[in-house]
Amino acid sequence: MQALTPAAAAIELRGIDKSFGVVHAVRGVSLRIEPGTITGIVGENGAGKSTLMSILYGLYRADAGEIRVGGQPVEMASPRDAIAHGIGMVHQHFMLIDTFTVLENMVLGAEGGLLLAGGLAAARAELARLARDYGLSVDPDARVADLSVGEQQRVEILKVLFRGARILILDEPSAVLTPQETDRLFDILRTLKDRGVTVILITHKLREIMAVTDRVHVMRQGRIVAERRTRDTGSEELAELMVGRKVRLDLDKVPSRRGEILLRTEHLSLVDDRGVRLLDDVGIELRAGEIVGIAGVTGNGQSELLQVLAGIRAPSDGRLTVCGHVVDADHPGNPAEMRALGLAHVPEDRLRQGMVAAFQASETSILGYQDGPPFTRHYLLDGPAVGAHCAELMERFDVRPRSPGLRSSHFSGGNQQKLVLAREIARRPKVLLVGQPTRGVDIGAIEFIHRELVKARDAGCAVLVVSVELDEILSLADRILVMFAGRIVGEVEPGRADERTLGLMMAGAEAA
Amino acid sequence: MKVRRRSLPGPLPIWAEIVLLPLVNIALAFIIVGVIVAIIGVDPFHALRLLVVGAVGSSESIGYTLYYATNFTFTGLAVAVAFHAGLFNIGGEGQAYIGGLGCGLAVLALDRWLPAWLLVPIAIAAAALFGAAWAAVPAWLQAWRGSHIVITTIMFNFVASALMVYLMVNVLIAPGSMTPQSRTFAPSGRIPAMHDVLQAVGIAVAPSALNLSIVLALACCVAVWVFLWHTPWGYALRTMGHNPEAAVYAGTNLRRMTMVAMCLSGALAGFVGVNELMGVHHRIVLDFPAGYGFAGIAVALMGRSHPLGIVLAALLFGALQQGGAELAFEIPSITREMVVVIQGLIILFSGALAHLPRPWLQALLVRRA
Numbered sequence: 099m100q101a102l103t104p105a106a107a108a109i110e111l112r113g114i115d116k117s118f119g120v121v122h123a124v125r126g127v128s129l130r131i132e133p134g135t136i137t138g139i140v141g142e143n144g145a146g147k148s149t150l151m152s153i154l155y156g157l158y159r160a161d162a163g164e165i166r167v168g169g170q171p172v173e174m175a176s177p178r179d180a181i182a183h184g185i186g187m188v189h190q191h192f193m194l195i196d197t198f199t200v201l202e203n204m205v206l207g208a209e210g211g212l213l214l215a216g217g218l219a220a221a222r223a224e225l226a227r228l229a230r231d232y233g234l235s236v237d238p239d240a241r242v243a244d245l246s247v248g249e250q251q252r253v254e255i256l257k258v259l260f261r262g263a264r265i266l267i268l269d270e271p272s273a274v275l276t277p278q279e280t281d282r283l284f285d286i287l288r289t290l291k292d293r294g295v296t297v298i299l300i301t302h303k304l305r306e307i308m309a310v311t312d313r314v315h316v317m318r319q320g321r322i323v324a325e326r327r328t329r330d331t332g333s334e335e336l337a338e339l340m341v342g343r344k345v346r347l348d349l350d351k352v353p354s355r356r357g358e359i360l361l362r363t364e365h366l367s368l369v370d371d372r373g374v375r376l377l378d379d380v381g382i383e384l385r386a387g388e389i390v391g392i393a394g395v396t397g398n399g400q401s402e403l404l405q406v407l408a409g410i411r412a413p414s415d416g417r418l419t420v421c422g423h424v425v426d427a428d429h430p431g432n433p434a435e436m437r438a439l440g441l442a443h444v445p446e447d448r449l450r451q452g453m454v455a456a457f458q459a460s461e462t463s464i465l466g467y468q469d470g471p472p473f474t475r476h477y478l479l480d481g482p483a484v485g486a487h488c489a490e491l492m493e494r495f496d497v498r499p500r501s502p503g504l505r506s507s508h509f510s511g512g513n514q515q516k517l518v519l520a521r522e523i524a525r526r527p528k529v530l531l532v533g534q535p536t537r538g539v540d541i542g543a544i545e546f547i548h549r550e551l552v553k554a555r556d557a558g559c560a561v562l563v564v565s566v567e568l569d570e571i572l573s574l575a576d577r578i579l580v581m582f583a584g585r586i587v588g589e590v591e592p593g594r595a596d597e598r599t600l601g602l603m604m605a606g607a608e609a610a
Numbered sequence: 611m612k613v614r615r616r617s618l619p620g621p622l623p624i625w626a627e628i629v630l631l632p633l634v635n636i637a638l639a640f641i642i643v644g645v646i647v648a649i650i651g652v653d654p655f656h657a658l659r660l661l662v663v664g665a666v667g668s669s670e671s672i673g674y675t676l677y678y679a680t681n682f683t684f685t686g687l688a689v690a691v692a693f694h695a696g697l698f699n700i701g702g703e704g705q706a707y708i709g710g711l712g713c714g715l716a717v718l719a720l721d722r723w724l725p726a727w728l729l730v731p732i733a734i735a736a737a738a739l740f741g742a743a744w745a746a747v748p749a750w751l752q753a754w755r756g757s758h759i760v761i762t763t764i765m766f767n768f769v770a771s772a773l774m775v776y777l778m779v780n781v782l783i784a785p786g787s788m789t790p791q792s793r794t795f796a797p798s799g800r801i802p803a804m805h806d807v808l809q810a811v812g813i814a815v816a817p818s819a820l821n822l823s824i825v826l827a828l829a830c831c832v833a834v835w836v837f838l839w840h841t842p843w844g845y846a847l848r849t850m851g852h853n854p855e856a857a858v859y860a861g862t863n864l865r866r867m868t869m870v871a872m873c874l875s876g877a878l879a880g881f882v883g884v885n886e887l888m889g890v891h892h893r894i895v896l897d898f899p900a901g902y903g904f905a906g907i908a909v910a911l912m913g914r915s916h917p918l919g920i921v922l923a924a925l926l927f928g929a930l931q932q933g934g935a936e937l938a939f940e941i942p943s944i945t946r947e948m949v950v951v952i953q954g955l956i957i958l959f960s961g962a963l964a965h966l967p968r969p970w971l972q973a974l975l976v977r978r979a
Contacts, residue, residue, distance in 0.1 A: 408859075409861075410858055410859060432861055432863070433858065433860065433861035434860075434861025434862075435861075437861060443859070445859055450855050450856070451855050451856055451859045452856065452859065453853075453856060454848075454856050456852045461845065465856060465859070465860045466860040466861055468842040468845050468860070469842045470842075473842070474841075477841060477842075478836070478840050478841055479841055479842055479844075479845060481840065
């Protein structure tokens, strides 16, 4: 496939193999990453890319295979080894302490001596050098909590470089960024590349692969199925390689037939204990047979909006009408009552809210519906009925493996999401709230989940989708609302919206 | 190409998890105990033989072992139910004490008028009610005021103890008695001893403290199992214990569920009073919970909070209690305190260090094909 290169590869993996119990996550993967390049690794969730990178970073040990860094075989027993060999990882979820300054975060784990002052002074000098060399400027004395998400990510990258990394692994780095911030991140990655740093980018977003990488490796079912030079390939081909069949990235749907208003909020506000306004005068209407998308950068009130609509939190002010039932500060709803009214809720964070990791899949498949028939008869849970229900959901929504008895945590993210979605849609709700429908879900499942949501809409369900993925909002929604700082700052027809205008609105630049 | 292969730490098979791991833990504890016993100049094998014979060597010792196990089952179940709800009930001691007060008061009030078949169920219900009420206060403080349940249940043990001393010395003491204990219960307020019951059907066994409360303990095991795994309330309770956010999402009222879990827990602990007062002492006495409430924590831990495991752990603790008493009696250099050390080591190894042998067992059992 490739001629022998004289220079040693930055990283070479040979025959890496890893199983978790019966799951064969990585199967004999060999790959070479050249120094001073940006290499993308794409694949569906559960394709093994995160596992592979965790092995490279010393978080897991491979069952078999060899890792070479700069031509030398090395033993990666822990992240400490990886750092010693100049490999650094920027995680999807930031590992920063909010109340510390940038500088204090920088020296965490590398304090340098008994007294902090010496280490801090040295770190300050080093930080200035890094900022100069790589164009990564961050105020060292700023508190992390006061920084924007994009800046926090820059701190993470600096932290890794500070520990002497020459090889940088980024795991889904753009998940929390606006399109503008993502562009800035890519500028940084290009600068790093010019300075000789090797960058490995794990992502499922093909647009990003096309924008910034030199080479791309495609993983499927634990194997590298293709390696391409980025300029020789395109999104369609990569998507097909990832899924193993043709996929349609665009969604075909008939225009919506809007019916009666099923959910309406008027002047809805939510103020937390510290007096922070999380929701500010939100007024939305949701009609039968339409999908309304809520776009926004994480943390601008979307989560709280979902919680209030689902009855988990009571509004501080204003009112909410669901299928004719009114909820306000004096008459707070609760999730069970909302469910009885015909409202279903696929929560944003399925692991923390939508399922119980330690429960069997069949137990998770009735969460929220456990009281009353068909699952409870004569005060007892009907085990066989619950199992049969779960098996049916798994069949209909193609949840794999089809094992109702398996612990919920043993399913991949996409399959967990399909199970939760199946549970909520199977009840034929009148109103369906969906938070981050495809977070951590692979392309094949995204296609499926989107189709199911459109199907529910066509059946007359009022669907509200909250997502940080603009592509998703643009392809799914019949109407798009943009949230910023707890307010609805604009409404856009998807036909007339593009990522740029939405991005500006999401950043609070202007209200359209 | 160089290929390295390492054993993979997968999960243990279920039988190893439930049976082998606890057995290995106990064996480790016994090895340490043996060393300590040898240091004080006693042949450890001789001591072990005495311990085993003392626990299961005669129908009398088996009776006592089962009688102790009855108490450990009640308190173990009490801790387990709270634990499944994510609550740590350290107050079994006090709940058992007040539960005993409940059944004692019911018997003292009614034993002259009601027959046994009516009075015994009423007294058992009173034990449950009083135990639950004593757990309800810390539960309420946790659910509405955010006071940590570990702290409040511990404090309630002291309150229960002080309250009982006051009541026994000043209110419930039998007229003319020098010791702080109530009058003797009439026969209708007693739970029949096992040796009497067996004699009635023609089986002769030596008298012991074992009484029909053990049937109540086994019934509680089945009831707890059904409740936790086969009712929607048990389902909601376990959801809260594993993931409170998911429980809120599912529509469970966490405050109410905290109350339910703690009241059930307190009721189960309260049954210790039934075994002790109605089954053995036949009067209200001081200090009958004697540490069963605390030992229940170890029993639940060792039994992995499952009724079946709790029965097995309770049997072990019962055997240790009984065998240990015999041991202290037979060998003067092994004191009562020494027996407590032995129990402590077993609790240490099966509770705090429960997962110590896990990596070895995994390396041994979980070989990759």
